[in-house]
Amino acid sequence: MTAANLESMYQEIILDHYKNPHGKGLRDPFEAEVHHVNPTCGDEITLRVHVDGGKIEDISYDALGCSISQASASVLNDLVVGKTVDEALVIHEEFLRLMQGKGNVEPDEDILEDGIAFAGVARFPARIKCALLSWMAWKDATAKTLAEENR
Amino acid sequence: MKGLLPDLDLVRKDFPILERTFDGGETPLVYLDSANTSQKPQIVIDTMVDHLERHNANIARAMHHLGAEATEAFEGARDTVARFLGAPERDEVIFTKNASEGLNLVANTVPLAPGDVVVTTEMEHHSNIVPWQLATQRSGASLKWFGLTDSGELDLSNIDELITPATKIVALTWVSNMLGTINPVAEITRKAHEVGALVVIDAAQAAPVLPIDLASMAEEERPDFLVFTGHKVVGPTGIGVLWGRRAALEALPPFLGGGEMIATVSMEKSTYAPIPHKFEAGTPPIAEAVGLGAALEYLMHVGMENIHAHEQAITAYALERLATVPGVTVLGPADAAKRGGAISFELDGVHPHDVAQVLDSKGVAIRAGHHCAKPAHQRFGVQASNRMSSYLYTTPAEIDALVEGLEYVRSFFKLDK
Ligand SMILES: Cc1ncc(COP(=O)(O)O)c(C=O)c1O
Numbered sequence: 001m002t003a004a005n006l007e008s009m010y011q012e013i014i015l016d017h018y019k020n021p022h023g024k025g026l027r028d029p030f031e032a033e034v035h036h037v038n039p040t041c042g043d044e045i046t047l048r049v050h051v052d053g054g055k056i057e058d059i060s061y062d063a064l065g066c067s068i069s070q071a072s073a074s075v076l077n078d079l080v081v082g083k084t085v086d087e088a089l090v091i092h093e094e095f096l097r098l099m100q101g102k103g104n105v106e107p108d109e110d111i112l113e114d115g116i117a118f119a120g121v122a123r124f125p126a127r128i129k130c131a132l133l134s135w136m137a138w139k140d141a142t143a144k145t146l147a148e149e150n151r
Numbered sequence: 152m153k154g155l156l157p158d159l160d161l162v163r164k165d166f167p168i169l170e171r172t173f174d175g176g177e178t179p180l181v182y183l184d185s186a187n188t189s190q191k192p193q194i195v196i197d198t199m200v201d202h203l204e205r206h207n208a209n210i211a212r213a214m215h216h217l218g219a220e221a222t223e224a225f226e227g228a229r230d231t232v233a234r235f236l237g238a239p240e241r242d243e244v245i246f247t248k249n250a251s252e253g254l255n256l257v258a259n260t261v262p263l264a265p266g267d268v269v270v271t272t273e274m275e276h277h278s279n280i281v282p283w284q285l286a287t288q289r290s291g292a293s294l295k296w297f298g299l300t301d302s303g304e305l306d307l308s309n310i311d312e313l314i315t316p317a318t319k320i321v322a323l324t325w326v327s328n329m330l331g332t333i334n335p336v337a338e339i340t341r342k343a344h345e346v347g348a349l350v351v352i353d354a355a356q357a358a359p360v361l362p363i364d365l366a367s368m369a370e371e372e373r374p375d376f377l378v379f380t381g382h383k384v385v386g387p388t389g390i391g392v393l394w395g396r397r398a399a400l401e402a403l404p405p406f407l408g409g410g411e412m413i414a415t416v417s418m419e420k421s422t423y424a425p426i427p428h429k430f431e432a433g434t435p436p437i438a439e440a441v442g443l444g445a446a447l448e449y450l451m452h453v454g455m456e457n458i459h460a461h462e463q464a465i466t467a468y469a470l471e472r473l474a475t476v477p478g479v480t481v482l483g484p485a486d487a488a489k490r491g492g493a494i495s496f497e498l499d500g501v502h503p504h505d506v507a508q509v510l511d512s513k514g515v516a517i518r519a520g521h522h523c524a525k526p527a528h529q530r531f532g533v534q535a536s537n538r539m540s541s542y543l544y545t546t547p548a549e550i551d552a553l554v555e556g557l558e559y560v561r562s563f564f565k566l567d568k
Contacts (some may be wrong), residue, residue, distance in 0.1 A: 007510040041520040042535050064534045066504035
């Protein structure tokens with residue numbers, strides 16, 4: 001991997017989110033809490049969602065892990081809080097498409113905003129899971145919330 | 152530098168992969184992940200290719216030239232393993248898939264009952280924890296473990312509470328894959344034998360770097376079982392070894408049933424082959440065993456005493472150099488003489504993944520994560536660490552490259568600002 005590749009992975013935006021994560025910490029109220037780990041490296045996240053009337057009021061989290069996984073949780077918080085669940089699922093889909101695109105996907109900046117900085121990460125198979133950890137946790141927690149509501 | 156292999160240049164030439172470069176030849180490989188898996192010398196590659204090209208057949212049951220040659224090569228590899236370990240008897244050498252399978256074999260067959268105790272340690276690889284959790288859960292026995300001191304050694308202060316007449320098994324690693332610690336296995340084995348417990352030694356990290364001579368150990372200090380894995384001793388993947396004392400192996404029931412492990416079979420019942428075949432059901436990894444034989448011949452040719460001295464010299468140098476990097480904290484014993492070839496460390500302010508990623512951009516390959524030793528990481532309050540590990544082909548210049556790489560990591564993540 002060349003220095004240029006390294007820079008493409010560790011974009012300033014990612015390092016900024018890593019140093020100053022948005023929305024970090026566990027907060028009340030919440031309807032669902034999940035704990036996800038990446039078994040290969042041990043990265044962990046505990047994540048709570050608070051949904052009210054179909055709108056995501058809060059995502060709070062406590063996470064241990066590398067810059068990519070931490071920054072990605074911060075970006076998730078930025079992008080998704082304040083959206084409806086349906087809007088958020090669209091963003092989730094687009095982030096997933098970017099991360100699974102092996103670096104060949106042109107991300108939609110209107111949808112992903114800061115999230116496009118992760119395009120470089122998609123080229124490193126070992127790190128894709130780092131970027132997806134919080135997003136998978138969020139999806140899981142949201143599904144739990146909805147299941148709860150529909151009961 | 153004292154202790155380095157005198158023919159280090161020649162040794163390196165034996166390992167073709169060490170010539171790998173990245174970025175169109177700009178970045179040479181600096182392989183410091185040998186505790187994860189070692190690289191393979193040409194002789195191992197050639198021996199396996201030759202076996203497949205010229206001698207391939209199934210063993211023990213093929214009545215033709217090739218069958219005889221393959222059987223001879225496979226059983227010859229067993230002889231080599233026996234020599235490598237100084238095993239009292241060659242039939243005490245069982246081929247397995249890896250170290251994990253060897254540990255599972257023992258944990259699955261050794262009789263345990265409620266009230267029995269299995270003792271392990273907090274510094275084990277998951278392979279020497281999980282099989283014992285399963286075995287004790289299944290049998291109602293209980294699992295206890297030695298804790299660790301702050302310097303990363305076994306805390307033996309409560310040995311008399313752990314090793315009692317209720318203790319049936321003491322299973323521990325000879326050399327820690329995370330902390331590097333060399334454990335006092337002779338002392339613990341002696342103690343365990345006083346209460347009649349069986350001792351299982353995980354030598355996955357010891358076999359690559361320590362001379363082992365089972366036959367010359369005092370009877371009371373010789374373990375009952377010992378496992379290691381082929382791919383960490385310059386051999387191929389897919390092959391490992393369980394050595395056990397004849398009496399201990401004979402006392403165990405078979406692990407897997409199938410071809411080759413029987414004496415006779417009727418629909419009602421079977422009788423079993425004598426060791427080692429009793430524990431080798433089915434067609435084994437033949438070419439891999441032959442490759443392992445070549446690997447151990449190679450190590451014995453270089454000399455395990457010499458390899459050990461080389462590792463100690465490199466480890467001492469690495470500890471000294473790592474201490475010069477601001478923010479680096481080494482986990483485990485500070486004294487190289489108490490260590491195997493792995494050094495885990497933290498770099499304050501940068502997660503191990505990010506350290507490993509940036510080092511990789513400089514061609515430096517290390518491991519980042521929990522190294523399959525989560526409890527040991529928990530003990531030291533770290534979620535993950537960086538691990539460099541050396542072997543007989545590692546040069547002081549590669550340690551320098553690591554240290555330069557770490558300086559680059561610090562500047563990349565702007566740690567001084
Ligand atoms: C101390 C120790 N025990 C056991 C193992 C397991 O070896 P394998 O994965 O080849 O079974 C390893 C290797 O990762 C190890 O370092």
